[in-house]
Structure formats: structure tokens, C-alpha cells
Amino acid sequence: MAILINEKTRVLVQGITGREGRARTKLMKGYGTNVVAGVTPGKGGQEVEGVPVFDSVYEALEKVGEINASAIFVPAPLVKSAALEAIDAGIKLLLLVPDRVPIHDVLEIAAHAERRGAKFIGPNTLGVLSPGRAVLGMIGGRPETAKQWFNKGDIGVSSRSGGITSAISYYISRAGFGLSTIVHVGGDAVVGLPHPDIMKLFQQDPETKMMVMFGEIGTTQEERVAEMIEKGEITKPVVAFIGGKAAKEGTRFSHAGAIVEGGRGSYASKVEKLKKAGAYIAESLMDIPKVVAEVRKKHGLD
């Protein structure tokens, strides 16, 4: 099963002829992802890594048939236009890889996605990888390393940092455990599928038996996961590690933010709420495999 992506998912790459688009298409194809088409306006007719390139998403759909997901590798100022084209063409899952996408562009993408029943991951994401099945985005760098680093198994990983997504997953694999799907939700304040949405998908996935979550200070994603555990919406064990303990709390400039969020968003708030709800807290990244082993033993997962 896995979540969001598997070997059957038919993938489009927008911005396929650029530096990143080319390199990541090579990774995706080499790993086993079913990349069916690419789009770069003005460059239709070419091929990249054996993938046909079209001038528009509409044309790609017409020529190759069904497309389930689009990975977007265009420069940040062009992401909005690429995403809106994919949503308009009817694609239901988008991956917005670039960093530095203006937040108001993300709000517009979100509004259109909501109306059309589409979902998006990112922006500022490395992507999603289901070991042994497929990768969407750039996790793992190259097919050889991606295959070598991540074992197939029953642990779902969701992380707000790209490098940490790979690090957690690698260290878990090295400890002898395996992964169902690993997701980098994206590093920005507003992302399409934050932790709570990913946790919900893992909860529904029969193959996933437990989850590991890497949170950071800011936003209320981790607090909302705690609430879901408390309400019984998440029943599978969750191991959490929150980064940014040493970071000093910034002096807030905004009153409205403080009025609405109250005390949420800080390291202390996240750890306390998660602990209270029954999640297992790892004190450092390197401790995660150890905590995972303990939790598996306690819940009889081996």
C-alpha cells in the first residue's frame, strides 16, 4: 500500500528540461517511478531520460492519458502558474519542490486546489519516497543511494526538514527496521499537507504500523497531531523529535499572531502536548532508532 505514491502512480514532471528537473527525472526513473511525461512550455517534442516532453499539461494528458501526480521543478516565481495549470488540467496530487515560493502564491494554489479537490505537498520539499516502489521528488539524490539507504517496512516518517527526513529514515534502516513511506512535508509556514494530514494517511494505511515525526518550532502542526492522538483519531504509536530546542524564541512583532495562537508554537508547548497525549519523545535525532526499538517491543510490533 504505502501512502501518496507507489509503483503504479503515473507521474508528470513540470520543468523537466531544467537542471533540477533532468537530474530528478533520472533519479525517479532509476528508482522505479512510473514517469510518463514531462512539460516545459516551448520545448515540446524533446525527450529527457526517455520521457516525452510536451508544451503544456493539457497536451501531456491528451497524449499519454491518465496522470496521477505532478512533480514541479520550475523556479520559485513560476511555481504558481505551473501549479494552477496542473490543477486546472485535473491532476489531483502536486509536489512543489522549490524553495522561496511567495506565501501569497501558496495561498492561491491552496484556494484553487480546495475547489478542485486536489492536494499538494510542499512547497520547499524533497518529496515522498515509498521504499522499493517509487520516489516523487528528490529524496535520496541518486537511484543507487536511495535504494541503499532506505529499507522497506512498516514505519511511516513525516518530517518538516528535508535532510532530517533522509537522516531519520537512514538511521532507522541501519538499525534494521523498515519504512512504508517517508514524507518531507515542506519547510515553509504554509504547506499543502502538514503533519496532521500525513499522520491521518498513515493511520489509514494498513501497511504502516507506527509513525516517526520530526517537528520544528513555529506553526501548530505538532500540537494538532497531539490533539488527534488525544481524540483517538490516531491510535498507532507515534515517536516524535522536535528540533530547535536551543533556538531562542524570537521577539514577536505581531500582536494578531499572539492573540490567535496563544502559547502554541514553542518547543516546550509541542513537547508537553505530545507527551501528554501519549506520543514518545526522542531527545535527539541519534536516539530515534533506540526509541523506535523500545516502542516496537512495547506494542508487540516485531
Next chain:
Amino acid sequence: MARLYEYQGKKILKLSGIKIPEGDVANTPKQAKEITERLGPPVVLKIQVWSKGRAEIGGVKFANSPEEAEQIASALLGIKVKNFIVEKLLVEKKADIDRELFAGIIIDDYHKKPMLVFSSIGGTGIEEIAREHPEAILTQHIDVLEGFPEYRARKLLTKMGFKGKILVKLSSTLSKLYKAFREYDARSAEINPLVITVDGEVVALDCHITIDDYAVYRHSDLGIEIAREFDRPPTELEKIAYKVEEKDYRGTFYFFQMTEKPDPAENYIGFHGAGGGGSMMSMDAVLKRGFKIANFTDTSGNPPASKVYRAAKIILSQPGIVGYFASGSGVASQEQFNSARGLVKAFMEDQIEIPAVLRLGGNYEEKAIEILETFSKFIPAKIEGYGRDDSPEFCADRLAELIKEGGRKVHRVKPIEEYKPPKGVYSFNTLTGKVFIDHSACAKCERKVCVDACSYGVLKFENGRPVLAIAEEDAGKGKCTECLACELACFLEGKKAIHIELPIPGLKEYREKILKEGE
């Protein structure tokens, strides 16, 4: 989030049609006097700093005559508030306040929508008011595709008991505030207090606006120097670093100084992280080991070698550091040989004498570590490279040991020597630099490793000399990725005929200044 000063925020509000008090900015006491004469007293003088609670620290004063305004201005200009020297005062006509309200728009990350926050009680202490009087607070999500027309604002405000002309003026203000928020890519836009004056006008008396860092490029008119959240003015070196980032969209480069003058007696190191989470984790490891970091730097998102090189050169412009530490998550997807090449080019040029521990784990880490090992013999200091199976804690320990073994040398900043191309040199432009190839040296070369080293097929041989294999225009647009492979291969095995010039505007002058101060 890039912060705007009150006077800048008010300019935006005014352009959007919101009423603000009449006034102007004074940089000198004389200007304060003239503005007061023009407006007619009484006036209010407000220091322009990024700080809440200016009134409590005496930064807001009233004057009843131009002379008094001049006196107050000379007392306020030049004082230090937190990390700011007050350079500007906003001088405004004093308003006759009947009632104070609060209006703000922020972005709700959960619903992925802007949210209006309005309070029928405003002014100082708004956060406490909100806790004690939740009934006075109204929140409302806004659909970006529909906007926030006045009739929607009227519907909301009617429920809160506003009527007649005030209702109309208030709803128009809220609708315009939303328009300004969208048009200027704001992360937050707040008016506090929003006042109703004795003569029935709705006026924005103070405002806080922050602009999305990622959208600052759309608003050059705002004059934002560095699109980042600072609680102090940026340092000179930070400005130089930001110029590098601003002009190069490939990957991310972030540079923040903890101190401008690292004390050589303390354990300051140059810190070079990769990726937000990995950098934080690595920073924790060195802090735990008793180091202090002079700067926080992050190069990630698959940056080209040229960007990593520039980051290293900027980090190495800080005198007083005793070590160099680079570390990210340890399992990076980015091609780590780019980081390795950028680092060794900078280390060789500057001939560093302080030890460096570089944890370049992840994609192509073996190649990255090999590059570090190969070139370490051209660098006076000890350089060690590590990978994904070496923890940040272990690497921090290694740096401490190397510093001890090396007798704890203190970094000396080197002047930047201008490259003087030999006569008849072959050259072409890259996206952010220029490649020079001395073909007279190539004539004596038997190794010919440069063309093979370029994995992007940018170079080819013509009569035994390396030249562009692609159009010069394409090389300049980014087809040459500035990976530095040809330069380093030629340095190692060829005739040292290739030089890639990667300018960093302002750094030469900055280093000269640092060197002069050190004398």
C-alpha cells in the same frame, strides 16, 4: 519576515486609501521643527525602531510648539533602543481620540487562508485585552479568490454593534487593509490602535507590517535591504552575503552573524550548516561541546559549488575564529562534491591555518571526502571530512582535538588579491562568474584532464586546447554550473591554467577594512 518601519507601513496604508495622521519623517531636530511648523502643533514625535511598547520607554512624546519639537527631537535622535540607534522620527499631527480599536490580518497556516483579527477594544496591552475580553475579538477567514469586499466587513461589524457613518468608514478601512496585505505580499499587517476620532474619522495611528521574504523581489519600491527577520540592523558582512543570495536562485544561502568581532580568547568557530533541521542539530552539537559560533550559515537545496565557495569566503572574513565546522543532516540528497569543491577552493585561496571539520554525509559523500583529502595537502591547516555514519557530536569532538593539536591558532583574514589574466587568455562568462583558460600553459600540458572533469559537457578540445563546446550565451545562462571541477582537475594534474573568477561584491573592501582595524 522583513519588517517595515511605522512610516513605511503608513505609506502603504495611505496608498491603499486608509486615513493616517498628517505628518512626515524627520532625520534632524531642525526638520522636526520645520514639520511641526508646517502641521501646526500639537504634534507627536515617535522614534522609528522595530520594537513594541515604544511609549513605555519614552519613545513617543508630544510637543506644543515647533521649538519644543526640536528639543524633543534632539533628545530622541541618536539614542539606543535594543540594538538600534534611532535615526528617524515620525512627526505627526496629534489626533483627538474618541475610541481605540485593533485590526490585523495574518496568515493562518492551518486553514491556508488569510485571517482578519479585529478587536473593538484596542491600544496598548492588546494581547492582555484579548485574554480578558474574548467577546471583543472577532476573527474571520478570507478566501483569496473572493477577496474581502466592504459588504462582508459591514456584515461582521454590524454584529459587533457598529452603525451609521462609522460602520461605513470602518468597513472600508478593513477592506482596504486586506487589499494592502495582498498587494504587498504581507505576512502580517496590523493597525493598533485604529482610532475613531472625536470628529468621527477612522484613522490608523500606528501600524506593524511585515513582508514575505520570498516576495520582496516584487516590491523593490519598499527599499528593503535584507529580506529576513532581524531584531537589529544587518551587519556589513550580512549585506555582502545577502547580495550573493539575491542574485543566485540556485540553492539557498543564509548568513547571520552572532557577533561582528569574535573574541580570540573565546572558543568562536565559523559555522557552515546545510539544511534547516540538520544545521540546528549540528549547531546544538558544537554548542554542547563548549564552542561559540561566530555566525550561522546554511547552504542547501543543491547549491552550486560557486555558492558554497562564496559562503566559505564570507565565513572566513571573520577574524578571531579558531575553527571551521561544516555539517548538515548527514544524509543529504544534494550532490556533496559541489560543497567539497567550493570549500577547498576557498580554503586554498585563503591558505587557512585554523582546522576544519567537514561533515558532508549523503549523496556522493565518498567523492566529497576524497576531494577534501586530495586537496588538504595544499592547505596549511588540518582538514578532515566525514560522512553519514559519523555523528555531529563525534565531529565536534574531532574539531576540538584538532584545535588543541594545532596549538589553537587564531584565524587571520587574508586580503583578496585581484586576478590578473595573462595576455591572450581564453575566457567565457558563467551565470555568476567568469572562466579563464591560459592556452599558452595548455600547450605544454600532457594530462588533458579538464574536458573529462566537466561532467556537463561544457568543454571540448580544439587543437589540443580546451574551449567551449556549447554556445557562449548558454554557458552564461547556467549551462556551465560553476561546479569548479575543471579548475581543480587542472590544478592537480594539469598546468594550473584554469582560473574561475567568482566575484563577491564588497568583500575585498570589507577585508581591507578588517585588516586595517587589526593593525
